[in-house]
Amino acid sequence: MPFGPYVAAALAAAEVYLHVRLPDHVARATGAYGWDCWQQTLTTRPDATAPTDLSGLDLTGTALAGVGAVGTTWIHTLWATPGLTGDITLADADKKGVTTTNLNRCPLFGHASLNKAKAHEAARIANDCAITWHSHHNRLEALDGTPTMLISAVDTNRARDALQQRYPPRILSASTRDLRAEVLRAGPPGAGACLRCYNPPEPFVGDDTLRARARADGPGAVRALAVEAGVTEADVHRWLDRGDCDEVGTRLLTTLRRNEPEPPTRFAVGFTSATAGVLLATETIKTLLDHPMTPGSQDSNNATIQFLNPTAPVNHATRLGPDPRCPACALTNPATTIWQRRVAQLDVDGARRRPV
Template sequence: MTDLAFGDRHSRAVLGLGLNAEPKIVRIYAGKLAGSISRQHLLVCLINLIARLHGSVKAIQLQAEDHLVVALPHIRGKILAFEAMASLAVWVNGGRIPVCPLGDVADIVIDISAGHQHDADLYAWGSGWKSWVGSTPASFVRVEDRRDCLGPYFAAALVAGELFKRSKGLIKGRFAENEAHSLWSGASGDWDLLPDGPRVDGGSIPDCYLIGAGAVGQGVVNVLGASNLARAYAVTVDHDHHDKEGTNLNRCFLAGVGDIDKPKVDVVRRYREISGLAGFEFHGTLNDYLVAEKADLAQRLLEKEQRDVYELVISAVDINQSRQDIQGLRPRIVVGGSTDGLRAQSVWYGLDEKAECLGCWNQPDNSKARAMAVEAELRAMTEDQQRQRLVGNVNDLDAALAFLNDPEPRCGRLGEADIRAFASSVSPEFSVSFVSMASAVMTAARVLTLGLSGEQTKLRRSKSIFHFRSLKCDDATTALRQACPHCG
């Protein structure tokens, strides 16, 4: 087992939680899963999420009976639930967080079964478009005949969030007590009073372009593939690989240890084949895609692209210049998904002419000015401080230090390239599995709403933000920027 930094991104500081995690042994009671597709979705997504929480979860004890029939991210076929989840964890993390039978000791107990027979710390349920997590058993009647994954997947994200908060320690915010949320309306409140959406299983969505196959992008494909849609076609575009250090694996839901250093679009293609979702993958940038030959792309999309028609685009990128490139296509509708610390966000663009477009407030960074500021900061440090900051981050540490401390640095001097590369790099920010999955589910829910109910799109505000610290959801509409080159 190699020494990969799986926990690097979610071990970083984030507002409201402690700095150091205390690893937990987690026990999950799933019960008899035959006849409950909702609980199968909830279990599969929950194991996929918490098997990536390195440093916060030590081991997963699981009680689960019967076969799984829902789509799994790594293998196809009807498989016994326990064996499937044990293999999923090994595939995800190489055995670092194992799924094992029930033991004598557990730090946190989770009950997602229907019987309420266990004394648990957390209870959870998801069905249709609704999700619930609580500290006591549910008081509402749980209907198990829905096959949709939206509510169960969001419930899994809520549970994983509660585990993470307990592991890190909560400084500001609150723990779950009795929290229900509707992805159909965007509202939180009492389960019985929240509106549910139409059945997704067997439904249709418009052809869509997914730009970005990282955490949110893979989560969107995961949801669409697990939804068993009658008609869907997703074109996925991404130029990146899963990094060699393995830090992408803490939140890229369709990737396991065997996918390190491989293109992100490859795992999307694999999951499409497992789940039956139709589509096309392109390994390259959006600008590369626009000029490339695409012989295997659906003919109807080739014909539209010849006329520069892009009707529905899903933005799952985290760089503002990429968002500008997407808006530059002039799509009819854009659905954006993103994360910020412990906040998950999804946005409709193009449905309200008075609301922001994707390019309005996502202005490109001035990378040259930022790099100059970083270099100036380095030069102001002592040599010991410089050494501490640069060690492990440059190829030739001594040459880099000599370049920094030369009173008259010359272009082309040894060490210059190392310093320029370091100053231009962007330090990865906090990012964790359950926030990315929540954003993906919220984004997929908006895409599904477009296909299932035009009337509902008129009732929702453009933007939804879910706060994991406070378990609160905000819906809002942001005005366009008058100076925006795309819509202002």
Template sequence: MPIAIEGASPLPFGPYVAACLVVAETFLAARLPRHIPYPAASYGWDAWSQQHGNAPDTTAPDTCAGLDLTGTSLAGVGAVGTTWVQTLWAVPGLRGIVELVDDDREGVTKTNLNRCPLFGSMSLGKPKAQEAARISAVSSITWKPQLGRFQDSPGQPTLLISAVDTNRAREALQNQYVPRILSASTSDLRAEALRGGPPSVGACLRCHNPPEPLIADDTLRERAIAAGTETLDALANELAVERHVIEEALNRPACGEVGDRLLAALRRDHSAPEPRFAVGFTSAFAGTLLAAETIKLLLEAPMSADNPQHNNVTFQFLRPRSPINETRELGADPSCPACASTNPGSAVWHNRIQRL
């Protein structure tokens, strides 16, 4: 079990990490009692040094009061993103303006309630970014929510926090070439955080993440027709046209402004990832690591003091004391088109980093 150490620091990272480890041990004991080797001794994880530890890193700050987050934008206010919001909300004295951007038109659903720590039953149906900002409003941080895609937002942040859950979304974020990029993601019982770049050296959001295949346009149209009149009415209302215009565009597709907007809406509504195994403690751990790296980056601290070039950290819960749980240097993907030296965007990214 993790060690609980009392101290004067009011920072939430240690308690949040400890809670995730305890819940994970409970989950594994209940679901996989015969397949998981139990730790022979106590263990812990330090979010400042991003490594195993049974005692806090003495170089870590006790307070972050006065640290300005202005220029930071969060893309994706789901399980990982809401934990990031809640963790920063719990850090005393942080200030500044932070954008929360999410384009999920359904808003908060019942499936979000078991993994998004901010949301409760009163949040159902409400836009995620707006609801997260409302719940976290009593804060020294000013939250600015937006319903839509990050790439369509008017702001020009200097730090992008990626908490999206598809590779296509990550590619779209990377193509904005924000100077500083942090990302967190989960897969089964594995959490990961990444500091993006520098261009062609460290991995970017697109590196090692091939985009999911696109659904054919004809398939999208067929699905919309099969969905029935309520779907057609909703599309007509969204595009501000009569329903017969939607029906004509679906049955006799042709180039045109309505047809293009219709396909964009259909692609957005069918771009969600396939349902997969997910548990709340993994997302909460990833969001906590992401929040810690946000603070560290703004304080100009490396991910790992022992290895300043390290830009990636992973933690899997099946064997928490495994040496796999560590920081490492994750290089750029040689086949990545987004940060290749031949891509003009890489030069833009590099120049923005230098100016910052």
């Protein structure tokens, strides 16, 4: 299994980083330590009950949103796990594709991948395994259908909110911040945090501001906008003058928002992304096996590792309840009822398939 080696490599890289870059902040050595992905906790020895053979485990119905540092590690880990099968959807809408800034954190990509669409390139590289990858150069929420299990590896709160609005029955998420990696099993509805919880979306630029920018960019920008949105230049000029809320206006606003600059890149190091991706892969498999995040705590749904002090007691799995201010999973939101119904139906279907 690749999980242990991958996490061990990340822990070792973190030790080197701390001693070289942050020598005054290195935690005092306490001997050997490790991380058990089966229990998502610090430990000095692996759990002997963890499975050693995943032959025939079918991942069909799983979809990954975001093929960046965390997402490519998730793909790499599943690719390296013997016996996994099934069809997986990969979706990433990054217009720039693979850039040089991706090469130090995305383990699948090399120089030959530069400028290529991330999802397509990841599917091509990982195609020599029993998993069939279906790649899309688009946002996952823009695709038809709702996956059985949604894997979120996106890096903005706006994207997380859009994914949550699809309300698939199973949602897993991983993210990083500074020297911390985190993985979440969203829900269950009403009892656990959703993707939108504690992650207020970044504010949208106003419609009038977008129109003013498009108008100021001149005739060349108008022509390019018309081509990209699939409308005529006359349609663009009419919308710029009047701002009609019709189908043309919706297309143009969607196109302009898609072309908005991304939020500034935050500090990131490869070992945190790699750890988040591996934890996400293990939770994917454990969820399919109906195994809890932590056997001793059935309601745990959130695990974190912060590397500034890798042996700190905060590095473990715990329960993350709903954000009381979150509108996406509030019990007063009708969509939460739909989410609950989908979860219940999936549980019933799963029970039917399991042998007695």
